[in-house]
Amino acid sequence: MAADADQEFTVIIEAPIEFCFEVITDFPSYPSWNAALTASTVEQESRGLAKRVAFELDARIKTIRYVLEYRYKKPRELTWQSISGDVRSISGSYHFEKVDAGRTSATCHQEIDLGFWLPGPIRRMAESSALQQSVNDFKAEVERRAVKKRKK
Numbered sequence: 001m002a003a004d005a006d007q008e009f010t011v012i013i014e015a016p017i018e019f020c021f022e023v024i025t026d027f028p029s030y031p032s033w034n035a036a037l038t039a040s041t042v043e044q045e046s047r048g049l050a051k052r053v054a055f056e057l058d059a060r061i062k063t064i065r066y067v068l069e070y071r072y073k074k075p076r077e078l079t080w081q082s083i084s085g086d087v088r089s090i091s092g093s094y095h096f097e098k099v100d101a102g103r104t105s106a107t108c109h110q111e112i113d114l115g116f117w118l119p120g121p122i123r124r125m126a127e128s129s130a131l132q133q134s135v136n137d138f139k140a141e142v143e144r145r146a147v148k149k150r151k152k
Contacts, residue, residue, distance in 0.1 A: 007131040010107040011139045015146040017096045017104045021075035023142045024094055027053045033141035034134060043067065049074075052083065066090060089113040108135045 013020055023029075027050050030040040039056040049072055057064045066085025072078050075096060082090040092110030099105050110131055 006111045008107060008109040009132050009135045010105060011135055012099060013104045013106050013139050013142050014102065015104060015142045016102060017098045018075045019146060019149075020096050020104045020106055020142050021078075023145060024078060024138065025049055025072075029141075030055070033144075034137045036130065036134065038063065054085075087112065087114055106135065106139070108138075 027040050027042050031037045036057050036059075037055055038058050039054075041054045042050045043052040043054055045051060050070055052067055052069050054065065054067045057066075064086045066087045067083050068080040068090065069083045070078055070080050077093060077095050079093040080091065090110065090112050092108065095107045095109075097105040097107075108131060
């Protein structure tokens with residue numbers, strides 16, 4: 001079955017690649033900066049990085065729960081695949097590339113097969129904006145932390 005959404009979005013972040021990787025792997029902090037997430041819980045760790053993370057997402061008409069399993073190529077990549085939850089399938093990745101000493105190109109790609117029906121207008125709204133909003137929330141958090149770190 002084809003994915004309900006197959007999207008990719010790239011931003012330039014005003015922070016070094018290692019710092020971007022540090023923030024994206026700080027899963028417990030996600031609900032504080034990702035507008036859609038209401039909870040994130042690390043279920044299993046391996047070598048200091050989360051292997052499995054449970055998320056709760058406010059989809060306006062219902063709370064969606066899912067667990068993602070992660071793989072890493074530090075500090076350039078993390079990939080994920082859903083292993084359980086309310087969504088049939090989620091897979092994706094973040095790829096980081098150094099632009100220069102203080103800037104990083106971050107590309108997020110994600111495919112989602114919801115496995116349940118959503119009304120057309122709600123589905124189209126979610127498909128057109130959810131990934132972009134998530135990546136922009138990430139960019140804002142990295143840059144906020146980078147400014148705070150520089151002030152110390």
